[in-house]
Amino acid sequence: MSLPPVQERKPIKDLQKVFHYTDTMSRKPTRDNDPYEYQAGFGNRHQSEVIPGTLPAGQNNPQEPRFGLYTEGITYSAFAAPRHANFSTYMYRVRPAAAHNGYKANIPHKSDIENCFLTLNPKVATLAEQGEWAPFPLPSDDQEIDFVDGLHTLGGSGDPNLREGIALYVYMINSDMDHRAFCNTDGDFLITAQLGNLDIQTELGKIFLQPGEICVIPRGLRFAIRLGPGHNVARGYITEIWGSRWELPDLGPIGGHGLANPRDFLHPVAFIDENLHEDWAIVNKANGLYHAIEQDHSPFDLVAWHGNVVPYKYDLTKFSSQNATSIDHTDPSVNCVLTAASRDPNTPLADFLWFGPRWDVASNTFRLPYFHRNSATEFLASLYGNGLGRSDDFLPGGGSVEISHTPHGNFSEDYVYEMRNQVNEPRKILENQMTIMVESSRSFLFTEYARTGCGTFKDQGTDPKAWDALPDKFSAYPNIQKILQHAKEHKEARRQQLEIFYDDDRLAENASE
Ligand SMILES: [Fe+2]
Structure with a gap:
């Protein structure tokens, strides 16, 4: 008996074409063009040194730190918070952050920042129905827009002053942050790259971010965003949370592994700027306003650090998808990458979800998403590919939203076809595409930028005539x-x-x- 010829796997190097990261057949935990080294894990305390032996042994605050450095601590939680919720980092740096030349309040900028999402704020409004945005406009070539100037709030709920709530942003930039750093004292930024590579320098080290990757920068840490080599424009989404933090969801009966695995979260290693004595501005976002701190030294002057207030990144192509293997739909919560708790123990403030390539194998089941009126608000954005086949206008770089209990479902011709086509064969779905969803228990209010300023908003996501393809078959049933x-x-x-x-x-x- 002759055996069939052996088939060998060939690596797929285009991350937007892989079914999963493992298709790259890479032994590296990062994409080939990622220039940086990282530390793996989630929720760990990490430590890193530019010069070995800088971290003090057996204590945090020595009489004289090595090399004449200064000890600086940053807290993220209450001092006496229980251990699982206790976050702080010790930094050993050339100059303390307190050494500066003063604050400039409410500096001018070109961003559209809105952080007060209370109904008494006349600048924010609810949406009566589905909303959809064509791709958000990139900056024109005749102006230089860096991250400080290219950040625009779409909507949210709550207020950072109350340490309560969430805000959605888009960023569109064509310029590096030049001798200015950003510090968000309001909440954590979860950054999702959609277009263009980002080179993010943080106080604790560098992170390279590409479309299909996300990173989280904790409240209070300083960072500067520059365009990656060969890229002159970038766009992406940010979810900011107030009074909460991003955590891995519990897995319940799934067990100890699956979805986003802890070891795939990558934290930077210590990095110190070469030029330490140059003028810098630190732009602080506080209650939605920009204040600048000017100083004559680099904020990126750490020789060592240890702690658990650390930025991190995650490659969404590594998501280990779980789903129904016999019948029916598993709820979309099974695609949760990160979750942020609210004060209600039973309801998260927000879930960050992945929709990427996977097998669809449910038998005797209508496999497309069923019609629903979700109690949560759903914000969807396509990073690349054709965006779940939602509509011809749901394109990479745009977005869509259904606030609480907005009736919706699939409205494509596929839907009608699938109703008749009773397939039971396994098939790969969502190939060559990646969509993210921020699902929040909050009912969102939307900014003037989102409704008019961006110029790409359609206040009616889908023409309701799309439903005409789904006639009343009940009335036509015999007798x-x-x-x-x-x-x-x-x-x-x-x-x-x-x-x-x-x-x-x-x-x-x-x-x-
Ligand atoms: Fe939905």
């Missing part, structure tokens, strides 16, 4: 009116039969017969 009448008569007869049991006199009369 349906007679069936309904029969069911009504049957119910009435049954009601009359049962009534005797509620009437003592009739029961006694019946028993004596």
Whole structure:
């Protein structure tokens, strides 16, 4: 007997074409063009040194740190928070952050920042129905827009002053942050790259971010965003959370592994700027306003650090998808990458979800998403590919939103076809595409930028005429009116039969017969 020829796997190097990261057949934990070294894990305490032996042994605050450095601590939680929620980092740096030349309040900028999402704010409004954005406009060539100037709030709920809520942003930039750093004192930024590579320098080290990757920068840490080599424009999405932090979801019966695995989260290693004595501005976002701190030294002057307030990144192509293997739909929560708790123990503030390539194998099941009215708000954005086939206008770099209980579902011709085409064969779906969803228990209010300023908003996501492809088949069912009448008569007869049991006199009369 002759055996069939052996088939060998060939590496796929284009990350937008892989079914999963493992298709690259790479032994490296990062994409080939990622220039940086990282530390793996999630929720760990990490430590890193530019010069070995800089971290003090056995203590945090030595009388004289090595090399004449200064010890600086940053907290993220209450000092006495329980261990699982206690976050701080010690930094050993050339100059303390307190050494500066003063604050400049409310500096001018070109961004559209709105952080007060209370109904009493006349600048934010609810959306009556589905909303959809064509790709958000990139900056024109005649202006230089860096991250400080290219950040635009779309919507949100709550207020950072209350440490309560969430905000969605887009960024569109064509310029590096030049001798200015950003510091968000309001909340954590979850950055999703959609277009262009980003070279992100943080106080704790460098992170390279590409479309299909996300990174989280904790509140209070300083960072500068530059365009990656060969890229002159970038666009992406940011989810900011106030009074909460991004965590891995519990896995329940799935067990210890699957979805986003902890070892795939990558943290930077210590990095110190070469030129330490140049003028810098630190742009602080506080309650949605920009204030600048000016100083004559680099904020990126750490020789060593240790702690658990650390930025990190994750490659969404590594997501280990789980789903139904016999029948029906698993709820989309099974695609949760990161979750942020709210004060309600049963309801998260937000879930960050992945929709990428996977096998679809459910038998005897209508496999497309069923019609739904979700209690949560859903913000969807396509990073690349054709965006779940939602609509012709749902393109990479745009977005769509359904606020709480907005009725929706799939509205493509595929839907009608799938109803008739009773397939049971396994098939790969969502190949060559990646879509993210921010699902929040909050009912969002939207900014003037989102509704008018960006110029790409359509206040009606989908023409309701799309539903005309789904006719009333019930009324056309043979003899349906007679069936309904029969069911009504049957119910009435049954009601009359049962009534005797509620009437003592009739029961006694019946028993004596
Ligand atoms: Fe939905």
